Structure formats: C-alpha cells, structure tokens
Amino acid sequence: xxxxxxxxxxxxxxxxxxxxxxxxxxxxxxxxxxxxxxxxxxxxxxxxxxxxxxxxxxxxxxxxxxxxxxxxxxxxxxxxxxxxxxxxxxxxxxxxxxxxxxxxxxxxxxxxxxxxxxxxxxxxxxxxxxxxxxxxxxxxxxxxxxxxxxxxxxxxxxxxxxxxxxxxxxxxxxxxxxxxxxxxxxxxxxxxxxxxxxxxxxxxxxxxxxxxxxxxxxxxxxxxxxxxxxxxxxxxxxxxxxxxxxxxxx
Amino acid sequence: xxxxxxxxxxxxxxxxxxxxxxxxxxxxxxxxxxxxxxxxxxxxxxxxxxxxxxxxxxxxxxxxxxxxxxxxxxxxxxxxxxxxxxxxxxxxxxxxxxxxxxxxxxxxxxxxxxxxxxxxxxxxxxxxxxxxxxxxxxxxxxxxxxxxxxxxxxxxxxxxxxxxxxxxxxxxxxxxxxxxxxxxxxxxxxxxxxxxxxxxxxxxxxxxxxxxxxxxxxxxxxxxxxxxxxxxxxxxxxxxxxxxxxxx
Numbered sequence: 001x002x003x004x005x006x007x008x009x010x011x012x013x014x015x016x017x018x019x020x021x022x023x024x025x026x027x028x029x030x031x032x033x034x035x036x037x038x039x040x041x042x043x044x045x046x047x048x049x050x051x052x053x054x055x056x057x058x059x060x061x062x063x064x065x066x067x068x069x070x071x072x073x074x075x076x077x078x079x080x081x082x083x084x085x086x087x088x089x090x091x092x093x094x095x096x097x098x099x100x101x102x103x104x105x106x107x108x109x110x111x112x113x114x115x116x117x118x119x120x121x122x123x124x125x126x127x128x129x130x131x132x133x134x135x136x137x138x139x140x141x142x143x144x145x146x147x148x149x150x151x152x153x154x155x156x157x158x159x160x161x162x163x164x165x166x167x168x169x170x171x172x173x174x175x176x177x178x179x180x181x182x183x184x185x186x187x188x189x190x191x192x193x194x195x196x197x198x199x200x201x202x203x204x205x206x207x208x209x210x211x212x213x214x215x216x217x218x219x220x221x222x223x224x225x226x227x228x229x230x231x232x233x234x235x236x237x238x239x240x241x242x243x244x245x246x247x248x249x250x
Numbered sequence: 251x252x253x254x255x256x257x258x259x260x261x262x263x264x265x266x267x268x269x270x271x272x273x274x275x276x277x278x279x280x281x282x283x284x285x286x287x288x289x290x291x292x293x294x295x296x297x298x299x300x301x302x303x304x305x306x307x308x309x310x311x312x313x314x315x316x317x318x319x320x321x322x323x324x325x326x327x328x329x330x331x332x333x334x335x336x337x338x339x340x341x342x343x344x345x346x347x348x349x350x351x352x353x354x355x356x357x358x359x360x361x362x363x364x365x366x367x368x369x370x371x372x373x374x375x376x377x378x379x380x381x382x383x384x385x386x387x388x389x390x391x392x393x394x395x396x397x398x399x400x401x402x403x404x405x406x407x408x409x410x411x412x413x414x415x416x417x418x419x420x421x422x423x424x425x426x427x428x429x430x431x432x433x434x435x436x437x438x439x440x441x442x443x444x445x446x447x448x449x450x451x452x453x454x455x456x457x458x459x460x461x462x463x464x465x466x467x468x469x470x471x472x473x474x475x476x477x478x479x480x481x482x483x484x485x486x487x488x489x490x491x492x493x494x495x496x497x498x
Contacts, residue, residue, distance in 0.1 A: 127353070129353035129354070129357075149353070150351065153353065153394075157347060157395070204349075206306070206343075206348075207348050207349040208361075209333075210311070210336050210340070210341050210410075211362035211409065211410075212362060212365030212413070213361075213365060214365060218360075218365060218370075218373075219370070220356065220357050220360045220370050220374060221370070
C-alpha cells in the first residue's frame, strides 16, 4: 500500500526538521511551477538533482515515479504540438507542428520532473507522521493535518478490508469480465468498503473521545530546532530568491 | 441491584434508561436500572443483546432516548460532563485497531495524558511506565499497525491505563487472542487495583477475574447467581493426556 521507500535513511536531508523541509518544498515547487523563464526552471531542475543527490535517493526506487509522471507528459507531447496554434515549426505529413505547443510541452516536462525531484528529496525523506507533526508545528490547518495522519494510519486497513471482500468474492468463483455482473459486483465491493470505513471511522472517533480528544492531536515530540535546521532554512530561502530573481530577469 | 462496595469511592448509576437504535423497531433497553459501586463485575448476554451499547451509554458515546446516567451521584447531561467522566472511566474496545490511531506506540499511549494536560515530558514518562506495566518495555518506537494481535491488545490496554481511570470497561478483551496473550492479559488485569466491568463470552476468563455476574436479557440486567458447582465437559488440545486443571 503506502510504501515509504525513501523515508528511512541517514542523509543530511533525512535528519532535517520536517517543518523546514515542508517550507523548502512548498516554496521551491511553487516558484518552479509559476516561473515563465527557461533559465529559472533549468536551475530548478538542477536544484532538484542536487537535493536528490544530497538525500542519496536510490535511482532504482526513483524510476517508477519518473515513469508515472512522464506518462502524463507524453500525452502532452502528443497533443500540444498539434493544438498549440501560432507559428508552425514544421510539418508531419500535412499536420502543422506548433512551435508554441512544443515549447509548452517542454516547459511542462522540465517543471514536472524538477518538482518531482524536489518533493521526493524533501518530503518523502520523512515518514508521513513526521510530516504531519511538521505541518502541525507550522500551524497548518488542524483538519488537514488530522486528515493526513488518519488517512495514513487507516488506508492500509481499508485496503485489507477491500482485499478480504474481494477474496470472498473470488472464493465463490467470481471471475471479472467485461459485463454487468462484474461491474455490479465491483460496485458492491467498493460500496461495502465505504460503509465499513465509515463505521470504522466512528469507532476510532469514539476511542479518541474516550481519551479526551478535543480536536487537535497533541504533539509529543519535544525535539527542538537545531542549528543545522536553520542552515537548511537559509539555504532554501536563498535558493528560492535565486530562482525568483532569475525568473524575473531572464 | 448493587455490587459489592469497593475501597474506591466511585459509582456509575443508570436510571430508567430506554434506548432504541434509530431505524430499529425493538428497543435495546427498556427502562433499565443499574448501579455499579466498584469491584469486579462480569457482564454476559447473547450477541446483539446490547452489552457494548450499555458501555457506550455509560460513557456518553451514545445518549439514551430517556433516563439518566449518574456518576458519583451527579447527573451527566452535557458533553462536558461526559468528558470529565471519561477521565475516570476507561474503555478497552473490542477491536484494538480502532483504538490505536497514532503512528507509534509511545505517541498513542501519550495521547490521553497529553489531553489531560500533562507536559510532553511527563506524558512520555507516563507512557514508558505504563508500557512496563503491561510488559512491553522497548516497544515505544514500534509502529502500531505492525504489531501482532496480542501486542495490539496490550498496547490498547496501556493507552487506557495511562489515563489512570478508576473504572475499566473491558469489551471482550480475549477476542482473537492466543493462549499466551490471553494468559498475559489475565495476569495484568488480575494485578490491577481498578474496578472493572468485563464483557466476555470466555467463561473461564470471566470466572477468574470476577465473582459477580449480570446478564442482559430482553433489555433488562439480571443478576446471575454465584458460580455453582456442576459437572461439565470441555475440550482442549491434548486432552487425552494426563493433565491438571488450574484451580479457578
């Protein structure tokens, strides 16, 4: 289910305070996403690669992530050059290839990969519950934090519940095909999974009330902000300023 | 109906409780009266007879259609009343997975003490002592959903004990436990000085911890007679070999 492939490690980035990493990832990702300058997004890609190296991410584990996002980019490469409009840079058979479309696809592809690297290097290098704690410390909406933490905790169980139902169906010779019987069975399975999850959420909420839950998860973590975290915060701020400056001048 | 008075000065009283689940025709409780003044009490009844519902009404997770819940003589009405009551009454749920919602064991146990206003340092200290009480030293940084069924149950018990309740409500604590885990749970519960009400279908477990039994029948609580001596048959592994039954 949720494999936290990159969460364990001993690199500098793994040991950095999650709240600092959340700030860094958010700021860098937003600047890269809205920047219109090729120079800036290339620098962003460079920063992403540098962070990934710093976090010592295994290329083998990264590969499936690249494959997944670049599949979307591939669709853009198929459609945008044909639909981009404006000046044509050439023709394939009788179809005009739009320069604007190609450039747009190129931008999106570089941005996507740069952001993927930044997010993986910064956010995936902490276990989800540390990220939740970091969000809480930064004062991000309690509802969002609770949603993240409880989804993470229970997704696995909900998945198991679905698998149990699916196995029960298979034991009675259910053989999925393209027909109404299959669609109906799957909708029953999904429906039952929702019902059970909802019931479980009520039981969990009851258990939380029994222990004095008042709307927020209290934080047990008493680790304090270290000097190294401050350096990283400065580094991220500086990188963000460089990116912003480059985007505005080139 | 009164159970034996204990050294603890706590009491839960239910007065004329009626309760029907929305959309159901038959009431679960019809004008039920009950009072508990500490001690160890067993609660038995068929599936669906309302044992868990009774627990939920006692702690205000469900509100009765009519009737009152009293704690130490005071009528509990608002959510605030019940929030206070829940500091004194702890409940072990049927399914430990429902009860363990924090990522790590120590965080889960510390959740209650933190909510009670302890500082993080104190809460961690309480969590560590409680873990030791249930015999799970060294488990503090384990991930809760990776624990075995028996370990989950003991951690769930620790999360309740960490709040130092005076009354424990235990809802089928031996469900899905193997013999070793069941034995440990029995040992721990036997050593506690808290009052407890125990729902169980496990007669042996019940008779080792409690001497008073109530049965839920047709929406009423009926006091069951003391354990009587009678001849019985039972099965257990390797029963054809020479074996000794521990005294009850």
